[in-house]
Amino acid sequence: MPPAATNYEIAQVCLLVGKIMLENGGETYRVEDTMSHIAEAFGIANSHSFVTPTGIIFSIDGPEQTTRLIRISSRSTDLRKVTVVNAVSRRISQGELTPNEAYALLESIQADQRRYPLWVQMLAAAIASGCFLIMFQGAWSDFLPAFVAGGLGTFALAYFHRLVPIKFFAEFLASLLIGFIAYLSVKTGFGHNLDTIIIGSVMPLVPGLLITNAVRDLMAGHFVSGVSKGAEAFLTAFAIGAGVAFVLTFYPGKGF
Amino acid sequence: MEMLEQLITSFISTSAFGIIFNVPRRTLVQCGFVGMVGWMLYFSFQKASVDPILATLIAAFVVTIVSQFFAKMYKTPVIVFSVSGIIPLVPGGLAYDAMRNVVQNHYDVAVQLAAKAFLLSGAIAIGLVFSEVIHVLVRRSRT
Numbered sequence: 046m047p048p049a050a051t052n053y054e055i056a057q058v059c060l061l062v063g064k065i066m067l068e069n070g071g072e073t074y075r076v077e078d079t080m081s082h083i084a085e086a087f088g089i090a091n092s093h094s095f096v097t098p099t100g101i102i103f104s105i106d107g108p109e110q111t112t113r114l115i116r117i118s119s120r121s122t123d124l125r126k127v128t129v130v131n132a133v134s135r136r137i138s139q140g141e142l143t144p145n146e147a148y149a150l151l152e153s154i155q156a157d158q159r160r161y162p163l164w165v166q167m168l169a170a171a172i173a174s175g176c177f178l179i180m181f182q183g184a185w186s187d188f189l190p191a192f193v194a195g196g197l198g199t200f201a202l203a204y205f206h207r208l209v210p211i212k213f214f215a216e217f218l219a220s221l222l223i224g225f226i227a228y229l230s231v232k233t234g235f236g237h238n239l240d241t242i243i244i245g246s247v248m249p250l251v252p253g254l255l256i257t258n259a260v261r262d263l264m265a266g267h268f269v270s271g272v273s274k275g276a277e278a279f280l281t282a283f284a285i286g287a288g289v290a291f292v293l294t295f296y297p298g299k300g301f
Numbered sequence: 302m303e304m305l306e307q308l309i310t311s312f313i314s315t316s317a318f319g320i321i322f323n324v325p326r327r328t329l330v331q332c333g334f335v336g337m338v339g340w341m342l343y344f345s346f347q348k349a350s351v352d353p354i355l356a357t358l359i360a361a362f363v364v365t366i367v368s369q370f371f372a373k374m375y376k377t378p379v380i381v382f383s384v385s386g387i388i389p390l391v392p393g394g395l396a397y398d399a400m401r402n403v404v405q406n407h408y409d410v411a412v413q414l415a416a417k418a419f420l421l422s423g424a425i426a427i428g429l430v431f432s433e434v435i436h437v438l439v440r441r442s443r444t
Contacts (some may be wrong), residue, residue, distance in 0.1 A: 071324070072380060124324045131378045160323050169320035176314030180307060180340065180389060199321075244394040249321060253391030254384060256418070260426035278396075284432045286438025301436070 052111045055087045056103055058137075058144050060115050061151045063101045065130050070254075071124035073098070073262050073270040076091030078285040081135050083147075086138045097269045098277070123253070129154050137207070163203060170249040171196030183238060187245075190236035194226040195246035202250060213284045216250060220288030223247055228292055247285055252278040304341075310436050311340035318431045324381050332372050332385035339364040339386040354424045361428025364390075369436050383429065390425055394420040 059080045078094045080103060084092035090220045091106040098120065104112040133150055136142050142150070161169075173187045174195020183191070199216035201222045205215035230236035255278035262277045315336020316329050324332055339360045346356035362385035365379070372379040399414035 069437045070380070070384075071378075075378070084439055109325050122322045122384075124319075124322050124378075126323075126382065128325050128377050128381060132376070135376075141331055161320055169317040173314040173317035173321070176310035176317070177311040177389070180314065180344075181394065181436055199338030239409055244397065248393055249318075251397050253388060253393035253396070253422075255428075256396060256422045257387060257395075257425045258333070258420075264408075264426055264430055282396045282400045284401075285397050286402075289397070290401050290404035293401075 048130055052086060052089070052109050053086060054144040054148070055089055055113050056095030056105060057114050058087075058147045058151065058281075059083050059092070059094070059104050059146065060101060060113060062130055062134060063234070064115055064117060065098060065102065065151065065155055066127055067096065067098065067101065067117050068120055070129075071127045072258060073267050074265050075201040076101070079131075083134055083137050087141065087144060096267075098273050123160065125159075126154060126157075163200070166177060166203075167196045167200050170199035173249055174198075174246040177248045178262060181241055181244060183241035183245060187236050187238055187242050190227060190230035191242050191245040192266055193221045194242060197223075197226060198223040198246055201211070201251050211257070211279055216281055216284035217288045219250060220285040221291055222288075224289040243289055244274045247289070249283075250285055252281040255281065302309055304344075307344050308337060308341060311344075311389060312337040315340075315388060318388050319385050321386060324385070325377065326377060328371075328377060328381055330384055331375070335364055335367050335371065335382045335386035336389060338367055343390055349379045357421050357429045358424040360390055361387060361425040362432050365432035366436075367427050369432065387425060387429075390421075392421040395421065 059148055062083060063076045063080050066079065067073075071079075073096050077094050080094045080101075081092055084105065087106050089107075093104045093106065095102040098117065100114060100116045100148075102112065102114045104110065130151070133142070133147060133154070137147055160166075171192045175192040177187065178187055178191040183300075198219045200217040202215050205218045206212065211217060223246050224243060226234065227239055227246065230242065233240045236242050240275060255274055259271050259272075259274035306423040312333040316333030318336070319329050319332040342363055343356050346359065347353065365383055368379050368382035368386055371377070371382045393416040395414055399411045399418055402408070402411035402414060
């Protein structure tokens with residue numbers, strides 16, 4: 046029989062689970078849920094967590110109380126990690142893992158940066174842009190311009206984000222490029238309807254998921270997360286709108 | 302013909318979004334399917350000139366039900382499927398349109414569009430919550 050896990054070790058596991066989930070697109074309420082389930086599986090009945098998009102506070106009540114805070118500074122969407130962590134938490138609930146084992150496992154998940162290569166993501170964004178154009182009642186003749194603009198826009202986002210770590214700026218430049226390509230294609234007669242091309246190709250950038258998540262959080266009573274996610278979504282939408290509008294003010298085309 | 306076109310493009314675009322969000326490879330096809338179901342519902346309602354907010358609500362509701370079913374079947378968090386299903390319904394284009402109007406000083410249009418985008422995302426969120434509530438109720442009544 047190994048020595049019983051200390052509260053500190055349990056809190057470590059819970060916080061790391063929360064951190065990975067939150068950094069990779071897990072919903073706030075589910076993060077809280079998962080953390081308290083894990084604590085329960087390790088025999089801690091009264092744990093409290095306060096999860097916001099920028100930080101987690103986790104506390105274990107009782108005579109040997111522990112309260113810890115971690116900060117979340119980067120957020121992206123990587124649902125594979127969320128899935129893997131979910132599987133780990135399921136194994137913990139079934140009592141298959143000790144806190145130390147779980148912690149080691151989670152650390153290896155955290156370090157694993159396996160993603161689709163950038164060119165596959167670009168291709169996916171390009172195809173999605175083209176398909177969205179058709180879904181939004183665009184003409185097939187505009188498929189190719191949206192394909193090109195969407196793919197290059199995603200590439201620009203990744204590239205500029207690596208160059209300047211300010212998300213707003215990268216989004217602005219990416220949508221600037223999209224606007225420019227869309228304008229160019231209409232100007233040269235390659236594309237036809239500027240508006241549908243732009244809307245189709247900015248779809249991979251728009252914060253649609255964030256907006257819905259924000260409203261979802263507000264409804265669940267997580268006001269801090271709801272409002273901050275809403276602000277983030279607003280900023281992203283603003284960056285994209287500004288980038289496209291910037292191009293359009295220089296080249297007043299039809300409709301403006 | 303148009304239906305077929307929408308069917309194929311919505312399937313492809315939602316699974317492409319799955320790649321961007323890095324969902325596990327074995328769930329890509331299911332993600333596409335969920336997206337297709339949601340979009341086809343929304344699209345048919347739109348054809349029948351049902352109010353877009355109601356159409357979005359029902360589509361989001363069905364998407365979540367299907368996602369929950371898949372989540373149980375493949376032992377994966379619901380978010381993997383519901384995200385791809387919801388992407389086409391999300392008023393991202395509207396939000397962008399509203400912002401573009403703000404930057405171009407057309408505030409009246411911008412406020413209208415923003416209010417509509419807000420209501421639509423509210424409808425999606427209600428659809429999500431609704432089906433979650435029903436899911437919980439069904440689970441409770443079984444035990």
